[in-house]
Amino acid sequence: MKVLKFGGSSVANSENIQKVLAIVAKESKKQKIAVVVSAFGKTTNKLLAAANIALEDISAAKQILETIKELHYQIIDALISEDKATVSKEITYLFDRLNAIYEGIFLLQELSNKTLAKVSSFGERLSSFIIANAAKELFDAAHKDSSDLIITNNDYLNAQVNFKITNKNITSFFEENKHLVTVLGGFISSNVEGEITTLGRGGSDFSASIYAAALNATELQIWTDVPGMFTANPRVVKQAYPISEISYEEAMELSHFGAKVLYPPTIQPALRKEIPIRIKNTFDPETAGTLICKNPNNSDGVKGISHIEDISLITLEGGGMIGIPGFSKRLFETLSLQKINVVFITQASSEHSICVGVYENDAPKAKELLDETFSIEIERKKIKPIIVENDLAIIAVVGESMKNHQGLSGQMFSALGRNNVNIRAIAQGSSEKNISAVINKYDAKKALNTLHEQFFEEKTKQLNLFVTGVGNVGERFLAQLQQQKKFLKENLKLNIRVIGIANSRKMAFNNDGINLNNWKEALEKGEPTTLESFHKKVKESNHRNSVFIDNTANQQVSEVYEKYLRDSISVVTCNKIACASSFNNYKTLKQVSRKYNASFLFETNVGAGLPIIDTLKNLINSGDSVHKIQAVLSGSLNFVFNNFNANSTFHDVVAAAQKEGYTEPDPKIDLSGVDVARKILILARESGYQLELADIENNAFLPEDSLKTTNNDDFYASLTKNEAHFQNIFKEANDKDCRLKYVAEFVDGKANVGLQHIPSDHPFYNLEGSDNIVLFFTDRYPENPLIIKGAGAGADVTASGIFADVIRIANK
Numbered sequence: 001m002k003v004l005k006f007g008g009s010s011v012a013n014s015e016n017i018q019k020v021l022a023i024v025a026k027e028s029k030k031q032k033i034a035v036v037v038s039a040f041g042k043t044t045n046k047l048l049a050a051a052n053i054a055l056e057d058i059s060a061a062k063q064i065l066e067t068i069k070e071l072h073y074q075i076i077d078a079l080i081s082e083d084k085a086t087v088s089k090e091i092t093y094l095f096d097r098l099n100a101i102y103e104g105i106f107l108l109q110e111l112s113n114k115t116l117a118k119v120s121s122f123g124e125r126l127s128s129f130i131i132a133n134a135a136k137e138l139f140d141a142a143h144k145d146s147s148d149l150i151i152t153n154n155d156y157l158n159a160q161v162n163f164k165i166t167n168k169n170i171t172s173f174f175e176e177n178k179h180l181v182t183v184l185g186g187f188i189s190s191n192v193e194g195e196i197t198t199l200g201r202g203g204s205d206f207s208a209s210i211y212a213a214a215l216n217a218t219e220l221q222i223w224t225d226v227p228g229m230f231t232a233n234p235r236v237v238k239q240a241y242p243i244s245e246i247s248y249e250e251a252m253e254l255s256h257f258g259a260k261v262l263y264p265p266t267i268q269p270a271l272r273k274e275i276p277i278r279i280k281n282t283f284d285p286e287t288a289g290t291l292i293c294k295n296p297n298n299s300d301g302v303k304g305i306s307h308i309e310d311i312s313l314i315t316l317e318g319g320g321m322i323g324i325p326g327f328s329k330r331l332f333e334t335l336s337l338q339k340i341n342v343v344f345i346t347q348a349s350s351e352h353s354i355c356v357g358v359y360e361n362d363a364p365k366a367k368e369l370l371d372e373t374f375s376i377e378i379e380r381k382k383i384k385p386i387i388v389e390n391d392l393a394i395i396a397v398v399g400e401s402m403k404n405h406q407g408l409s410g411q412m413f414s415a416l417g418r419n420n421v422n423i424r425a426i427a428q429g430s431s432e433k434n435i436s437a438v439i440n441k442y443d444a445k446k447a448l449n450t451l452h453e454q455f456f457e458e459k460t461k462q463l464n465l466f467v468t469g470v471g472n473v474g475e476r477f478l479a480q481l482q483q484q485k486k487f488l489k490e491n492l493k494l495n496i497r498v499i500g501i502a503n504s505r506k507m508a509f510n511n512d513g514i515n516l517n518n519w520k521e522a523l524e525k526g527e528p529t530t531l532e533s534f535h536k537k538v539k540e541s542n543h544r545n546s547v548f549i550d551n552t553a554n555q556q557v558s559e560v561y562e563k564y565l566r567d568s569i570s571v572v573t574c575n576k577i578a579c580a581s582s583f584n585n586y587k588t589l590k591q592v593s594r595k596y597n598a599s600f601l602f603e604t605n606v607g608a609g610l611p612i613i614d615t616l617k618n619l620i621n622s623g624d625s626v627h628k629i630q631a632v633l634s635g636s637l638n639f640v641f642n643n644f645n646a647n648s649t650f651h652d653v654v655a656a657a658q659k660e661g662y663t664e665p666d667p668k669i670d671l672s673g674v675d676v677a678r679k680i681l682i683l684a685r686e687s688g689y690q691l692e693l694a695d696i697e698n699n700a701f702l703p704e705d706s707l708k709t710t711n712n713d714d715f716y717a718s719l720t721k722n723e724a725h726f727q728n729i730f731k732e733a734n735d736k737d738c739r740l741k742y743v744a745e746f747v748d749g750k751a752n753v754g755l756q757h758i759p760s761d762h763p764f765y766n767l768e769g770s771d772n773i774v775l776f777f778t779d780r781y782p783e784n785p786l787i788i789k790g791a792g793a794g795a796d797v798t799a800s801g802i803f804a805d806v807i808r809i810a811n812k
Contacts, residue, residue: 025138033180033182037185040072047123149170163210202265239452278291302455305397312358316355341358346425462545470503500534500537501519507533628777629746633774639657644730646730657670668707687746689746703722740756763787
């Protein structure tokens, strides 16, 4: 014999109930079936709401009752044809009784637990009667009221079952019952006096388990709206998937910590009899679902991740507890007497403190009671007043075989730490079936996704990007990302999503990832932006593995990096301003990056996509020392002086460089030497030297009036005005058979930048186009330098350098 239980979503309407009847018909061809059903949809909640409203407004209560009646009569009309009058008469009788109870509540101004139990029982009494009569028209079926069979104590709303009487009632009934299918209401029961009681939260599941155990069923099936127990809550973790097989103990741990497919008490009767429990989807009945059994096949490591929100942490703490027996007893006894459920316990080995987790709505009462219990010790300062922390959640990693796998705790806490999830308390039993941690409720979604990625996603890592600046470089970066998306997933196991984008006017966000095929349209429809509002949205989204990307040359943007790093959000930038700012700010950003485990990468600050900074870091990290750097670091200036000659004008060559995207939006930054000075400063700092931008000697070649301009129009006008000056510079170098290169040098702690005449035998002479070149002279390369050479400017190569830094973070 099998027991099948169908929840509220499975019997929410006539269409769903027809699916239920089809499932039952198919199963009943194999053996006898007991079918346990919940109330239709949200009927029980509505019944209880109406009961509470009836205390104040009987008319409003009756209006709710009318909506409930309407649903039930609609289902009768849709499913029953042969004996509709008889069924309708019984249902009308039950609703009349409900109506009388509500009037009694209003007149007496009293709503006891006994009355609440009676009211809430009507949901299952109505649904089971209607479904049983609909079934009779299709196959051999009968109805039985569960309150006749399941006997409990007098706790009306959370009754304890008397299994001795209950099991005898069930076995006797089913021995005499010859029908193929018996439909029973879940949740409801009665005490020995025949008064209605209910089995509390998850009571319908519990009823089904009681029947399965009493009948020694071959299987208990729980039919719901999902295809089994998932590795995590699929509403929170989209990558979660159903678990094929799981042990009773693992299922209890997951259900205790919030897996709502199943409630912990449900498992107990079936577990005692070792009856398999299968979770199935009413709307996809062919899917295997999850099998809960004694010895599941797939027993490797972590089975699932679950969590409970709205938790408060109560801490009893003080030096007066050490070595004194009885504190724990008094703590738990106080909470137990007031029926305050403890869902989490941890105690320091020094006995200096005990932490317990309770539901948030119980916390004020718990604090009041415990302050009173320990009032003498608090007054004598042996212990502190009870500490209560709210807005917390418990996250649990569950797996019966975790004890056989080394380092799971380390993986769990390292993954959470990398994503700035602060852990308030930890609990792990000696059986190692469950590792639980108390965290901020705000971080629960991020923590679940982080741990699911760590344990279940075959090392596929998700990065969530927030991109500001979508001009030349930003646009090319997004295009490269879209182009490589499939390659990254298949070859590097990386799922990189752009969650937010912004320009100087607007910002757009999508927590599921912005479609990079139409990001411009999304941005145009976005909301007005400021640096503060963008940071606020990034922080509020609270995604794991978050990266802020700055594709601008804006000083104000560079000043917000520290905020992101302190939120454990990595920063990738091609903006040189931050790293070339004061040494204290540069040092602070580095320190904050390390402290909050957030990467701060700026490879494109020097050489665009060339691996100059990365190579320098590797030299320093491996113990080498830099003595001298010679470099051509401005792709724009190299382009300018490679194309400027007696047959061209300096104005036109600079304009062409800007049009090609080789210069900053303000080309004076490049031509004044400030940009190159920043680059050599960054290389010097990365080499371990403490320099400021003012320490860099800048031998400018621009005339004074060009340097004093404040906008691009005036700057270009000054270039035309001073054309003779630029032609003289070219002629002087050409007469010596030299080429003009803007060179940066760093020697023994001092640095300078400026135009130099480069002879034909120098490594810089044949540097073409916008290429950069860097020569590192170090302990290991004293005479023949380490040379890095290649394209050092342009939107595409800069975007590729940004892309490379993002990959570095992913591989961290």
